């Protein structure tokens with residue numbers, strides 16, 4: 248994408264030519280970076296003290312951790328090229344090696360057939376294969392599309408596999424029954440994967456290359472995933488402004504165009520004018536900020552979309568390394584967190600020399616018992632369970648940190664697509680408003696999709712400017728004739 252449109256001296260001074268970007272996660276930052284490179288004037292507003300949103304890296308006393316380990320992997324060559332260019336030698340190529348804790352034992356993840364046979368036992372393995380075979384046969388005559396996660400997984404993997412692996416983990420992640428989670432989500436998430444593909448991949452290492460779920464190498468910045476956001480911010484700030492700790496509060500419109508946004512920072516409120524507006528804030532937050540307010544039916548739709556939140560607990564350990572794993576999945580209900588990662592296995596620079604840290608993810612709904620638990624209790628609980636799983640001794644713990652991240656996952660309840668379509672349809676009336684990103688579009692976007700989504704929003708803005716500039720030139724020619 249290569250647009251060079253404007254010279255800064257052709258832009259107006261009152262800010263009405265600005266492109267306003269709401270939200271400084273990867274989506275908003277990627278949009279800002281593209282627009283900055285094209286010579287546009289941009290102001291980006293981010294509510295938090297740091298940029299990066301969900302893809303930020305927290306630092307504490309020489310230790311660094313992401314909000315759940317974030318690997319960069321993409322099958323989109325343009326996005327790969329963009330990130331490689333942006334990050335240069337900061338990027339490491341990391342081998343993925345993950346385990347899953349089932350029935351009191353650790354198994355390779357993705358499951359390896361021999362490992363699974365020995366671990367689960369021959370009868371369970373035969374049951375998995377028989378169920379899978381039965382489902383494949385039944386699937387030949389089946390016409391209806393699966394509605395829920397449960398329908399989809401049983402159809403692809405068989406009921407035994409669903410019960411052993413998918414049910415507990417999915418219910419832990421989403422906090423609702425698998426029959427209420429939309430099939431649409433799981434189909435996107437593990438697109439192209441079936442038990443057959445997983446087995447073929449395990450034996451022949453042939454089909455996982457293009458399946459993000461099975462990819463065995465990924466890219467990671469030496470100082471944590473948050474470096475991608477920081478580099479994007481640096482690019483924007485070569486000529487434009489990124490305002491952190493500045494939340495958008497109100498979006499003023501005239502029915503077809505957005506006129507300005509009201510933001511607030513430590514110094515007080517401010518009105519920011521703009522020509523085009525890109526939002527990567529949660530779509531329902533955006534709808535509720537519109538002034539005049541949308542009809543109550545639209546507000547009702549906005550209220551129906553929910554998000555799953557996450558609480559991250561990092562435990563600093565006085566040891567060189569605890570595991571050699573990338574991720575460890577913990578479906579079991581008796582253990583309150585769902586996933587563990589050890590950042591030093593991603594990059595040795597994530598902890599001071601000779602030390603490491605274990606980071607666990609508690610899936611939660613803001614305001615529930617986990618979210619409201621004290622940091623001290625969450626830390627104690629985590630240490631106790633890490634000890635029970637055989638990873639650490641409490642005496643080795645030298646520090647901890649707790650981070651609560653709201654709106655980590657759009658909650659894909661059955662029927663969410665119609666609600667989203669209703670909101671997209673309503674928002675289309677604002678010709679200079681562009682929505683993008685994971686929470687902004689309510690889509691299961693990974694980082695590469697978020698970057699792509701921000702770039703697409705920037706390209707739409709630039710195309711509009713190009714067309715207006717062209718029309719302006721034609722008007723001048725006509726006036727001169």
Ligand SMILES: Cc1cc2nc3c(=O)[nH]c(=O)nc-3n(C[C@H](O)[C@H](O)[C@H](O)COP(=O)(O)OP(=O)(O)OC[C@H]3O[C@@H](n4cnc5c(N)ncnc54)[C@H](O)[C@@H]3O)c2cc1C
Nearest residue numbers: 270272273274294300301315317318495684685692693694
């Ligand atoms: C636990 C976990 C693990 C993940 N692992 C991976 C992985 O391994 N690989 C991968 O590719 N992806 C992963 N992802 C997904 C990745 O985090 C997202 O795709 C990406 O960060 C989305 O970026 P975004 O900018 O669209 O959204 P966000 O990061 O949510 O950014 C939205 C921004 O808007 C800001 N905002 C909200 N309200 C306002 C307001 N009123 N005013 C101003 N700003 C506001 C927020 O503070 C936030 O910074 C993971 C996600 C989670 C939750």
